[in-house]
Amino acid sequence: MEIIKNQSHRMNQDYHVIHPTHELPKNATHTILQNNDAFIYHKLITSYKPTPLIELRCLAQKLEVNSIYVKDESYRFGLNAFKGLGASYAVYKTLQEHPNISTMCTATDGNHGKAVAWASKQFNKKAIVYVPKNTSISRIEAIQKEGAQVEKLDLNYDDTCTYAKQRSEANGLQLIQDTAWDGYEKIPALIMAGYLTCLKELETSLHKNNVPDVDIVFLQVGVGSWAAAAVWYYVNKYGANRPKIVLVEPTESDGMMESLKQGIRVIPKGTQQTIMAGLNCGIPSLNAWEIIKDNIDACISIEDFYVENTMNILYNPNGRDSKIIAGESGASGMAAFFKILNDPKLNSLKKELNIDNNINLLFFNTEGNTDPINFNKIINS
Ligand SMILES: Cc1ncc(COP(=O)(O)O)c(C=O)c1O
Numbered sequence: 001m002e003i004i005k006n007q008s009h010r011m012n013q014d015y016h017v018i019h020p021t022h023e024l025p026k027n028a029t030h031t032i033l034q035n036n037d038a039f040i041y042h043k044l045i046t047s048y049k050p051t052p053l054i055e056l057r058c059l060a061q062k063l064e065v066n067s068i069y070v071k072d073e074s075y076r077f078g079l080n081a082f083k084g085l086g087a088s089y090a091v092y093k094t095l096q097e098h099p100n101i102s103t104m105c106t107a108t109d110g111n112h113g114k115a116v117a118w119a120s121k122q123f124n125k126k127a128i129v130y131v132p133k134n135t136s137i138s139r140i141e142a143i144q145k146e147g148a149q150v151e152k153l154d155l156n157y158d159d160t161c162t163y164a165k166q167r168s169e170a171n172g173l174q175l176i177q178d179t180a181w182d183g184y185e186k187i188p189a190l191i192m193a194g195y196l197t198c199l200k201e202l203e204t205s206l207h208k209n210n211v212p213d214v215d216i217v218f219l220q221v222g223v224g225s226w227a228a229a230a231v232w233y234y235v236n237k238y239g240a241n242r243p244k245i246v247l248v249e250p251t252e253s254d255g256m257m258e259s260l261k262q263g264i265r266v267i268p269k270g271t272q273q274t275i276m277a278g279l280n281c282g283i284p285s286l287n288a289w290e291i292i293k294d295n296i297d298a299c300i301s302i303e304d305f306y307v308e309n310t311m312n313i314l315y316n317p318n319g320r321d322s323k324i325i326a327g328e329s330g331a332s333g334m335a336a337f338f339k340i341l342n343d344p345k346l347n348s349l350k351k352e353l354n355i356d357n358n359i360n361l362l363f364f365n366t367e368g369n370t371d372p373i374n375f376n377k378i379i380n381s
Pocket residue numbers: 081082083109111112178220221222223224225226227277278279281329330366367
């Protein structure tokens with residue numbers, strides 16, 4: 001069992017601050033992230049285009065900060081979410097090694113499953129996607145539209161992952177899972193390598209200098225693979241000069257926050273009832289945990305209403321700002337910033353992060369309206 005190593009962690013119900021080491025674990029995930037340039041592969045995909053980086057000048061003025069940038073992943077491969085970056089690269093690399101595999105499978109709360117279905121279809125392979133009990137009909141239909149067979153289970157996310165692993169072993173399916181556990185690290189690491197394309201695209205704008213042009217980056221967390229890929233990128237590229245990194249989770253599904261508090265990977269303590277479906281996962285990914293635990297600045301948990309408000313703010317922009325269609329998990333990064341500004345319990349975190357009118361902020365809209373029924377309800381409420 002791991003012990004709590006960093007005694008300087010400070011406790012608070014809504015956030016957790018850590019003192020980063022800026023040192024990456026030199027393990028197999030690190031080697032895979034260093035040795036794989038998925039950007040080269042992604043540029044070969046016909047539907048590839050860098051996603052837009054949107055500056056919200058009027059919102060920045062209103063919130064009295066220097067700049068707000070949103071990298072809008074809703075434009076990724078026509079899939080409405082960033083997940084295609086990871087799935088496509090992992091499927092491609094797996095088929096390079098094992099070209100005769102006929103069927104991929106995965107567990108998902110929506111976007112990753114759709115991405116695996118899409119990626120499998122590119123290679124004329126079948127996909128079976130297992131979804132947990134709370135998965136909405138819109139999300140299931142979106143996966144089916146990409147040609148996959150979907151099985152809805154009466155299980156939570158973690159148990160759905162275990163089920164997918166068992167089916168893959170029993171039926172000779174290739175598991176393309178975006179979370180890692182002991183003995184299953186390679187494919188999740190390739191998925192993380194795929195996510196790096198999103199960060200590398202910023203090397204013609206915010207990441208082109210030796211010091212990044214943003215001060216704080218907000219990263220939403222499900223199992224943590226996306227956030228860990230970004231954390232790895234920033235620490236690897238900038239070391240101690242990296243921007244501050246704030247992770248964001250739903251209050252009701254806070255596995256990473258709870259793990260950071262306890263110093264060991266644990267399951268969330270919340271009810272797992274949240275509109276942020278993409279973030280509604282269980283225990284953090286092993287690969288992600290090893291990178292994140294010593295290399296972020298803070299983790300915040302947010303309630304659903306912050307996300308609903310943020311989706312509306314992005315959809316009905318101020319002045320000449322562009323409209324952004326942000327889904328529930330997509331809007332969560334910025335929603336955490338609104339929580340910092342509005343909740344007095346986060347005043348000391350605001351100070352800690354040096355949030356003032358000179359600050360430059362980067363958010364990732366990791367999905368568009370991936371659940372259109374719920375999206376319309378929130379926007380019209
Ligand atoms: C839209 C969206 N954002 C963020 C995430 C979080 O990614 P990860 O599970 O790698 O932490 C997910 C995961 O499914 C997602 O669907």
